[in-house]
Amino acid sequence: MAVVAGIGRALLVAGVCALLVSIGVGSASADSASSGSDTSVAQSLGDRELTIILRRVTSVPGPLRVEVVTHAGTAAGRLTLVATPTGVSAQSRQPAPGAPTAEAVVELGDTPGMYSATVRMDRAGPWELAVGDGTRVARIPFVVPAQVTSPPERLVYGGFLMAGLLLPVAAVIAIRARRSAWALVPAAGMVAGVAVSVTAALLSVSLPLPPQPGGQLDPTLDNVTDPYAVNQPLISDFSRPPVLLTVAGGPGRAEQPGDLDLRLIDAATGAPVDDLVVHDSALMHLLLVGPTGRLRHLHPIRVGPGRYQVHLAAPEAGQYALSAELVRRGGGVQMIRAATGFTVSPGAATPDSASATVHLGGGDKSASTVIDGNQVTVRTTTPVAGSPTTITAEFGDSADLQPWLGMVGHLIMAGPLPDDSNIAVAVQNSPIWGHGHSMGPTSMQGMSDMPDMDMHGMDMTARAASRGTMLMPPANGESAPDETVAAYGPDVPFTYTFPIAGRYRLWIQVERRYTVLTVPVVLDVAAGAQS
Incomplete structure (x- = not known):
């Protein structure tokens, strides 16, 4: 009877452990590298x-x-x-x-x-x-991604499999063996199997995932199908050099379209750079500024290793400033400028009519304009060098903006700029050329009214001195909001710390009714106490 009681207690322990796993731990598959995600480019x-x-x-x-x-x-x-x-x-x-x-x-x-x-x-x-x-x-x-079973998951399955196989063995021995004490051996193995399963399940939630192919590692068939192999690197290579950008081709004359060829070169080896990852819903963000200050935000297509191309028609003759924002795997976000931009010869086209520019600063903290039939009001706090400045663009009075490139709003700025009739030349030589985001609301409680900005700049560009919200992907593996969701705005806030006093050119971009609106702004930033 004592032996039978011992076996009963072992079975009870196994059952309790299994119950704890089912209600307290959940599936270990969340630790697998095979979950994958949507990619927007x-x-x-x-x-x-x-x-x-x-x-x-x-x-x-x-x-x-x-x-x-x-x-x-x-x-x-x-x-x-x-x-x-x-x-x-x-x-x-x-x-x-x-x-x-x-x-x-x-x-x-x-x-x-x-x-x-x-x-x-x-x-x-x-x-x-x-x-x-x-x-x-x-x-x-x-x-x-491959459907991969992680090592903790294998232990969970293996432990329960062993416990399931030993359970009938223990029962048969306890009933038929002359010495029923021998039934304690398979019963102990059964308990050990369940213990291994429970321990693996509990530890799996705290174990890190292996480096992810495509995001952290150069993807190969091996590291995608077997990311847990012992010969895989434990961490990513975060020492890849910066990228050099060369420009060739492009539109020869105003209003005559042409293909602008972009080549990405590794600064250390001279080899083509073919390890870009999708960043803010694009492999590359190309920013072009024309002679009169018109901005174009384009996304070149990849035509080969290290080779990108964009088809465009320049609306006016003159010099064009050019920069590209990209992320190299293991190299972080980079914003690089073409050394000279490119030049377009005069053609039969008439000069480009730039959108109405909003002027702020020098006592003016609010101004309005009309962009493609949309009423826009831009407000700003007092812009002082070295202190955070909040710039808010209000698009009408309805929350009907769509997320573009995963963001509600984009802010591109360059400066300080001299009084030069050719804005592109001034932008090309400016010490600061930055690109930031207004992220929109989040589902997190207590943060719905806080603006946020994610800044990526170059040279002397400072990071945003702000905190706030972002477009969060929904839980349970659902897709994040895409451009079909028109439920944001009408206010689009940005916060940025301008490090140098002077005149800046800003361009605010949002999407409404599947149209990208660009609002040009001229902002005068006063000198701070430490300037």
Whole structure:
């Protein structure tokens, strides 16, 4: 009887442990590197400004949902999608052929909005999606995650499997063996198996994920399909050099379109840079400022390793300033300038009519203008060098702005600038050229009224002295708000600390009704006490 009681207690302990795992720990699959996420990539493909969304692949073989968001003025037409696996295994277990394995077509309509197609993925690993419009092809690298079982998850499953197998063994021995004490041996093994499972499940929530291929590691077939292999690096390489940018081609004359070719070069080796990761919904953000101060925010297409291209027509002759914001894997955010920009010769075009510019500073803290039929009011706190300045743009009186590039608003600034008729030359030589974001509301309680800004600048650009909110992705694996959600604004706040007194050029950008609005602002920043 004592033996039977001991076995009963062992079974009770096993049952309690299993109950604790089921109600207190949850699935260990959250620690797996196979969860994946949606990828949103803005592309200036020919004359079209598109946002291409790659929905996460939950299993392979399985579908990849590709959604294309068009904007106002986008021509109808057909896009071809071609998916090609690019990863090759070091052990040659599953070599990728490097040839297209799936194709689809997206038919774009006249109405701006979302259009979609499905491409079938037949394996995990690094891929390239070629998006063509019949003239140009954008090549977007992405990773299809594998369904990987983490080491703690294996222990959880293995422990419960061992306990399940030993349970009938212990019962049979206790009933039929002459010495029922032998039943304690499999019972003890059963308890040990459950203990291992519970311990692994409890520890799994605190164990870090391995470096993620594509985001932290150069993706290969090996580190995607087996991220927990012992020969994988434990940390990313955070010492990659900065990027050099060269510019060639472009529009030769005003209003005559041309292709601007951009080459990215590793500053240490001279090799092409082909390890950019998607940052703020683009592989590269290209900022162009024309002679009269008109800003264009474009997203060049990747046409090859280290090679990008953007098709554009310059509206006016003269010098154009150019900078690019990008993230190199292991190198962080970089904002780099082309050394000289590019020059456009005079053509038959008339001079560009820039939008009405808002002037602030020198006692004026509020001004209004009309941009593409939209009433805009810009307000600012007293702009003083060395102190945080809050700039708020109000677009009408309704909360109907759409997130563009994952943000409610963008603020691009350059300065201090001299009184020069050619604004592009002044911007090209300015000590500060920055790019910041107004992130919008969050679901976190107590933070809904606080503005936030994420600043990326160069040279003497200072980080924003602010705190606040951001567009948070929903829980339970749902997708974050995209451009189809028009529920933000009308106020779009930014906070920035201008380090030097002087005159700055600012451009505020938002999206409404699938149209990107750009508000030019001239801001005079007074000298501070320590200037």
